[in-house]
Amino acid sequence: MCPMPRNPQFQNAESGGSKPWFVILLVLLGLVAGFPVLGQSVKTKSTPTITQSSKDQAVKEKLKPAAAAIRVEESLDFAAKPEVSLLSPLLIYSAILSNDGAWAAAGVSDWTKPGELILWDVATRQVKYQLAFKQGVRALAFSPDNRLLAAGTYTNEVVLVDVAKSTLLARWTAHAGGVNGLAFSPNGKLLASASVDRTVKLWDVILSSKPTEGLPLRATLSGHTDMIFTLGFALDGKTLYSAGKDQKVFLWNVETRQLTTVWEDFQSVIESLAVSPDGNSVALGLWNGTVELRNTMDGSVSAKLNHSTKGSFTTSVRFAKSSPILASAAADGVIKIWELPEGRPVTEIAAHQGPAFACALTADGSRLLSGGFDGQVYLWDLKTKKRLFQLQQSEEKSETNAAIMAMTWARDRSLFVTSHADGSIRVRLPKTGRTLKLIAQSINRNSLALSPDNKFLAAAGQDPVVSLWDISGEIGQPVLLKGHTTPATSVVFTIDGKRVFAGAADGSVREWKTTNGIAGLVLEAGKEPVLSLDCAADGNWLAATQGADIPLWNLSQLERRPWLTLPGQHGPVSILAFAPNQPLLASTTDDNRILLWNLARLKPAGAKVSADNIDRRLLSGHEGTVTCLSYSMGGKWLASGSQDRTVRLWSTDTGRLLQVLKADSSSQSVAFGTDASTLSAVAREKALRTWRGSPSISFAPKEGRYIKLKSLSEVTGGPCAVVAEIRVLEDGAFISNQDWKLVSVDAADAKLPGTLAFDGRPETHWHTPYQSDVVLQPHHIVIDLGKTYRLSGLSVLHRSDIWGPNGSIKDYEFYVGNDVQDFGRPVSKGQFAAPVLKK
Numbered sequence: 060m061c062p063m064p065r066n067p068q069f070q071n072a073e074s075g076g077s078k079p080w081f082v083i084l085l086v087l088l089g090l091v092a093g094f095p096v097l098g099q100s101v102k103t104k105s106t107p108t109i110t111q112s113s114k115d116q117a118v119k120e121k122l123k124p125a126a127a128a129i130r131v132e133e134s135l136d137f138a139a140k141p142e143v144s145l146l147s148p149l150l151i152y153s154a155i156l157s158n159d160g161a162w163a164a165a166g167v168s169d170w171t172k173p174g175e176l177i178l179w180d181v182a183t184r185q186v187k188y189q190l191a192f193k194q195g196v197r198a199l200a201f202s203p204d205n206r207l208l209a210a211g212t213y214t215n216e217v218v219l220v221d222v223a224k225s226t227l228l229a230r231w232t233a234h235a236g237g238v239n240g241l242a243f244s245p246n247g248k249l250l251a252s253a254s255v256d257r258t259v260k261l262w263d264v265i266l267s268s269k270p271t272e273g274l275p276l277r278a279t280l281s282g283h284t285d286m287i288f289t290l291g292f293a294l295d296g297k298t299l300y301s302a303g304k305d306q307k308v309f310l311w312n313v314e315t316r317q318l319t320t321v322w323e324d325f326q327s328v329i330e331s332l333a334v335s336p337d338g339n340s341v342a343l344g345l346w347n348g349t350v351e352l353r354n355t356m357d358g359s360v361s362a363k364l365n366h367s368t369k370g371s372f373t374t375s376v377r378f379a380k381s382s383p384i385l386a387s388a389a390a391d392g393v394i395k396i397w398e399l400p401e402g403r404p405v406t407e408i409a410a411h412q413g414p415a416f417a418c419a420l421t422a423d424g425s426r427l428l429s430g431g432f433d434g435q436v437y438l439w440d441l442k443t444k445k446r447l448f449q450l451q452q453s454e455e456k457s458e459t460n461a462a463i464m465a466m467t468w469a470r471d472r473s474l475f476v477t478s479h480a481d482g483s484i485r486v487r488l489p490k491t492g493r494t495l496k497l498i499a500q501s502i503n504r505n506s507l508a509l510s511p512d513n514k515f516l517a518a519a520g521q522d523p524v525v526s527l528w529d530i531s532g533e534i535g536q537p538v539l540l541k542g543h544t545t546p547a548t549s550v551v552f553t554i555d556g557k558r559v560f561a562g563a564a565d566g567s568v569r570e571w572k573t574t575n576g577i578a579g580l581v582l583e584a585g586k587e588p589v590l591s592l593d594c595a596a597d598g599n600w601l602a603a604t605q606g607a608d609i610p611l612w613n614l615s616q617l618e619r620r621p622w623l624t625l626p627g628q629h630g631p632v633s634i635l636a637f638a639p640n641q642p643l644l645a646s647t648t649d650d651n652r653i654l655l656w657n658l659a660r661l662k663p664a665g666a667k668v669s670a671d672n673i674d675r676r677l678l679s680g681h682e683g684t685v686t687c688l689s690y691s692m693g694g695k696w697l698a699s700g701s702q703d704r705t706v707r708l709w710s711t712d713t714g715r716l717l718q719v720l721k722a723d724s725s726s727q728s729v730a731f732g733t734d735a736s737t738l739s740a741v742a743r744e745k746a747l748r749t750w751r752g753s754p755s756i757s758f759a760p761k762e763g764r765y766i767k768l769k770s771l772s773e774v775t776g777g778p779c780a781v782v783a784e785i786r787v788l789e790d791g792a793f794i795s796n797q798d799w800k801l802v803s804v805d806a807a808d809a810k811l812p813g814t815l816a817f818d819g820r821p822e823t824h825w826h827t828p829y830q831s832d833v834v835l836q837p838h839h840i841v842i843d844l845g846k847t848y849r850l851s852g853l854s855v856l857h858r859s860d861i862w863g864p865n866g867s868i869k870d871y872e873f874y875v876g877n878d879v880q881d882f883g884r885p886v887s888k889g890q891f892a893a894p895v896l897k898k
Contacts, residue, residue, distance in 0.1 A: 137708070137718060137738055138821045138856070141748035143413065152197055154417035154430030156181075157205040158380065162222055163428055163450060164208055165417075165436050166196025176210045178220065179450050181438070186451070188225040190218065200241040200250070207264070209250055211238025217252055217273070219266070228266055231273025234258065239303070240289045245296045249313070250274060253287035257830075259301050259311070278316040282309055285830065289331050293355065294338025302329035302343065308358070322358040325351075333376045333385075335399075342385055344373030350387045352402060362402035367391050375418045382424030390414040394429055396441060408444055410437060412746070465520070466728040466741050467507040468689075470639070475730070476507050476516060477741070484518060486530060497528060497537075506549045510556035515573050517559050519547035525561045527576065538576040542569045551592040551601075553614065562589025562603055570617075583619050584610045587631075595637040595644075599663045602644060604632040609646055609656075613663050625656060625670050629677075634685065638694035643711055645697055647685040653678040653699055655714060676714040680707055683725075687740075691731040698738055700726030706740050706750075720750055751821065751856065756873075758887040760851040763844075763875035765802065767882050768855070770838040771870035780838035781858045781866030782816040783824040787844075788852030798845025802879055806834040813840050824858045826866060841879055850875050855891060867891070 153166035163181050168174030174195030178188040190210075198211035207228070208220040217233040220226070236255030243250055243264075250262045258281050262274035285304035292299055298319075299311040306328055310320040331344035340361065343351045348367035351360055364387070366373050371391035378385055383399040392415050396406035410418075411431030419428040426447070427439040436450040468475040478484045484507070486495040497516075505520030514531040523543035528534060545564040552559050558579070562568045566586045570579035587606035594601050594614070601612040607630055610621035630649030637644050642658040657674040683703030690697055696717070697709045702725045708718040724742040731738055739749045766787060770780040786793050796817045804813035804825065811826035827838050857867040870890055874882035 137720060137750040137752040139720070140821075141720070141722070141740075141750045143746055143748050150195075150413075150416070150432045150434050151430030151436055152195060152416045153199045154419060154428055154436050155199045155201060156419040156421060156428050157201045157222070158203060158422065159205050160421045160426070162201070162205065162208075163419075163436065163438075164199050164201070164210070165430050165450070166199055166210060167434075168195030174212070176208075176218065176220070177450075178208060178222065178225065179436075181450075184448060184450060188220060190220070190227065192216065194237075198238050198241040198252075200243055202243045202247045202264075203245060204247055207243075207247075209241045209243070211241050211252060213237040215254070215256075217241070217250075217262075219274070227270055229270045229273050231271060233260060233262075233273070236286070239287060240301075242291050242299075244292050244313070245294065249277070249292075249296075251290055251292070251299055253290045253301055253303070255286040257281070257283045257286060259283075259287060259290060259299070259309075261299075261313070261316070280309075280311055280316060280318070282318050283307070288329065291332050291334045291341070293334060294336075298355075300332055300334065300341060302332050304328050308332070308341070308343070308353075320358070322353065328372075330373060331375045333378050335378050336380050340400075342376040342378065342387075344376040344387055346372035348373055348389060350376055350385070350397070350402075352385075352399075361400070364395075364397055364402045364404075366395055367393070371414070374414060374416050377419050379420040379424035380422040382420075382422070384420065384424045386418045386420050386427060388415040388418040388429065388431075392431065394418050394427065396427070406441055406444060408439060410439070411435065463727050463741065465505050465507045465518075467509055468728065468730040469509050469513050470511050471513070472730060472733050474509075474513065475728075475741075476509060478505075478507055478518060478520075484516075486516065495530070495534060497534065506547070508550045508552055508559070510552040510559075510573065511554055512556050514556060515552065515559070517550045517552070517561070519550040519561050521546050523547055523563070525550055525559070525571075527559065527571075527573065540569075540571045540576055540578070542571075542578050542581070543567070548588055548590055549592045549603075551594050553594050553601075554596060554598040560592055560594075560601060562592050564588040566605065568592065568601075568603055568612075580617060580619060582612060582617075582621075584621065590631075590633045591635050593635050593637050593644075595642075595658075596639045597642075600637070600658070600661070602635055602637065604635060604646070606631050608632070609635060609644070611661075615663050623661070623667055623670055625673060627654070629654070634688055636688040636690065638690045638697075638711065639692060641694040641711065643690075643694065645688050645690075647688070648677075649684075651679075651681040651683060651685060651701070651703075653681075653685060653688070653697075653709075655697070655709075655711065678709055678714055678716070680716050680719070681705070687726055687728050689729045689731060692733055696731070698729045698731065700729045700740055706738065708738070722748055724748075756853045756887050756889070757851060758853070758873075760849050761875045761886050762847055762849045763877050764847045765841060765843055765876055765879050765882070766850070767839055767841045767874040767876075767879075768853075768868075769872040769874070769885075770836060770868040771872065772836055772868075774864045774867045774869045777865060778833055778835045779827045779829050779866040780836070780868055781824050781826045782840070782855060782868065783821050783858050784819070784854075784856040785816050785840075785842065786854040786856075787848070787850050788854070789848045789850055793854070794844070794848055800843040800845070802841040802843050804840045805838050806832075816840060817842060821856055829866070847877065850886075853887060857891075 151165050156163055163179045165177050174192050176190045176196050180187050192212045194213035196210050196212050200209045208222050211217050215234045219229040221228050233252050234254035234256050238252055238254050240253035252260050258279050260279050261277040263277050283305055287301050287303035290301040299313050302308040306325045308322040312319050327345040327347035329343050333342045341353045350364040350366055352362040354361050366387050367389045371389045373389050375388040385397045388394045392411040394408045394410045394415050398405045410429040411433050413432030415431045417430040430436045438447045440447050463477050465478045474488045476486050484497040508517045516528045516530050519525045525540040525547050526537040528537045543563040547561045547563050549562040559571050559573050566584050568582035584603050584605045589603045591604045603610050607627035609625040611623045613622040632646045635646040644656040646654045655676045660668045681701040681703050683701045685699050685701050687700040697711050700706050704722050706720040706722050722740055726740040729740045736752050737749055741747050799817050801813045806827040807813050808826045808828050813825045815823040816825035853873050872885040872888040875886050876882040
């Protein structure tokens with residue numbers, strides 16, 4: 060019998076001496092016989108052209124798969140710039156000091172998560188009071204006499220706390236929207252609140268015996284045309300300043316409750332406002348990264364300070380009471396100190412990983428309080444620029460600063476786990492923001508594994524014991540799996556979750572039952588340390604790294620010795636991963652490359668296939684050690700992270716490098732989202748980078764110069780439509796939007812026109828009116844492409860700002876044509892994949 064021909068699209072990476080006529084003959088035989096291509100039949104009639112190279116060079120292939128397959132593959136397009144967040148359960152959006160410096164307060168979490176108010180005694184660093192809310196705390200203010208603390212939330216509540224007694228005095232619904240700003244009058248008799256609902260309210264500070272009654276409302280001040288972010292009283296208490304998204308500062312007469320003046324010559328949204336201790340200046344922090352000092356007499360600009368040159372907006376400004384300095388914080392994590400009146404920069408502190416949202420100064424200007432996106436509150440000595448101490452949250456809410464040692468994702472991406480250098484293990488639930496904290500038996504857990512049903516968690520590293528937790532309910536002490544005599548280096552569950560395997564430094568692999576921890580077989584791989592283990596999704600195979608080789612065990616007929624060993628020829632293997640829905644195994648090499656093995660011919664119950672005849676492909680491109688691998692849920696794409704600070708995206712069908720994403724750091728782990736619209740990477744410094752993509756929708760080709768996207772519904776059921784980017788494909792490739800022009804939209808916010816839907820910038824978007832003149836669904840946008848194309852695919856990128864999925868299209872229709880008055884029937888209709896909520 061003639062030997063079985065190899066898959067023409069998956070050639071042995073080591074082949075280097077086959078004669079051309081023989082290769083062509085094998086290819087033709089494969090096409091005629093219809094042998095499987097990664098589990099699918101070959102439908103193309105064209106003959107691939109294959110260029111061979113030596114064993115030490117990557118194979119260069121020119122392949123032409125079926126048009127539909129390449130169109131879907133090439134259209135997976137991720138934004139070049141990732142969204143970066145820090146792995147902290149809760150962020151600090153507001154943080155302040157009392158006027159005497161004795162108390163510090165912080166507002167925890169953002170608008171998407173449960174939050175709380177925390178009050179500390181600065182001298183003892185002890186938490187004196189905590190109050191939970193359904194959503195986060197956005198605004199804080201101490202009364203002039205330091206007796207009262209006011210807090211405003213995203214759920215439109217205001218609370219008053221007795222600071223010394225640490226008791227709740229009042230809690231009431233103050234606005235129709237979230238409360239963004241709070242300020243006490245200089246005499247402490249009034250409390251002003253500013254809101255998303257575009258109003259300012261004045262409250263008399265007269266406490267009732269019933270906390271739920273709140274404070275008596277004196278007045279509601281209306282006039283802003285967009286949400287208000289900040290406010291503050293003048294030194295004499297007769298004028299109140301308010302500012303926000305409409306890029307204006309309103310000056311209100313407190314006694315008459317009338318608007319007296321408007322400063323409106325601003326070029327950016329105003330995020331923060333502070334009045335100087337002498338009452339002569341108002342400092343304003345803007346979204347364009349600047350700080351403006353304005354004269355309170357006439358609103359003229361006395362100084363313009365450039366806080367950030369990186370495009371980060373200014374988040375907070377604060378004066379010192381008795382020292383001529385000003386502090387400003389920005390989204391780049393940096394806090395700057397400016398000497399007044401000139402505004403000369405004197406100190407700069409890289410205070411936080413991620414945005415610094417809040418800052419406050421002691422009266423003498425010697426110390427700085429800061430709060431940020433990393434969930435930390437710090438007190439700094441401004442002379443030395445050294446951090447004096449960290450104000451800790453309660454133990455269950457606190458986050459470790461220790462570096463990540465290992466990380467793993469659940470198969471359904473519903474949770475992920477990180478182990479840290481301080482011995483802690485964090486189980487994180489992205490949807491709820493909740494974090495569970497576990498304590499391992501020893502530090503440096505270098506390997507983590509979740510069972511496929513997310514019931515069990517196993518951890519191994521630096522000692523022979525493997526820790527096994529049941530995380531499906533109340534988490535107790537781990538079951539200790541013993542048997543190894545050398546450090547356990549890697550751990551994995553079988554696909555049914557009933558068994559767990561751990562590899563060790565002595566080259567052995569041990570088996571335990573997850574239900575009772577009873578030990579099973581000891582598998583013998585060799586003498587080299589087992590650095591990585593993985594189980595195939597079909598439940599048939601267990602793979603391990605053994606020096607340069609990869610031993611495979613047949614799980615249905617498990618024996619001590621490997622059933623087959625795949626020979627590596629590029630040095631030791633450190634990482635391997637089975638594809639979820641295809642017979643593929645990826646493994647790393649010591650020369651920065653990836654071997655992709657096609658295991659389609661391996662049959663657990665059949666005769667062994669020679670390891671030398673297993674098809675494999677070599678993927679080249681990384682310039683540093685490959686540190687992690689992950690497949691998309693369907694197995695079409697493979698992502699790899701590396702010490703070269705990139706994440707690379709590969710096609711498993713062709714081995715082609717599809718995209719290179721810059722990560723700015725070596726990645727510990729990578730993972731696709733459930734629908735491949737996101738790709739996330741976690742770095743050792745606890746940074747989570749998420750690239751947002753837009754897998755395309757394919758349809759039967761149609762010629763046309765004009766396109767029309769129609770929104771029939773929105774993912775949250777709202778009236779608006781929001782689109783960050785529209786892209787269309789011809790012959791599997793995105794066409795340029797350079798000559799595109801907007802023909803029409805049915806509705807658009809004045810500041811967010813339809814042209815932003817195709818400006819090439821994912822951070823901008825077309826938005827229908829959302830505060831006034833709101834138009835209900837459906838919505839549409841019509842675009843002139845500049846010339847006629849034969850279109851066959853559509854890609855729509857959802858918004859990526861802090862407002863999450865609001866406005867993102869759910870049900871849609873898409874049209875292509877040459878007559879804007881009559882497009883005919885839609886070429887595609889259905890539902891877009893739900894967007895991922897930004898954290």
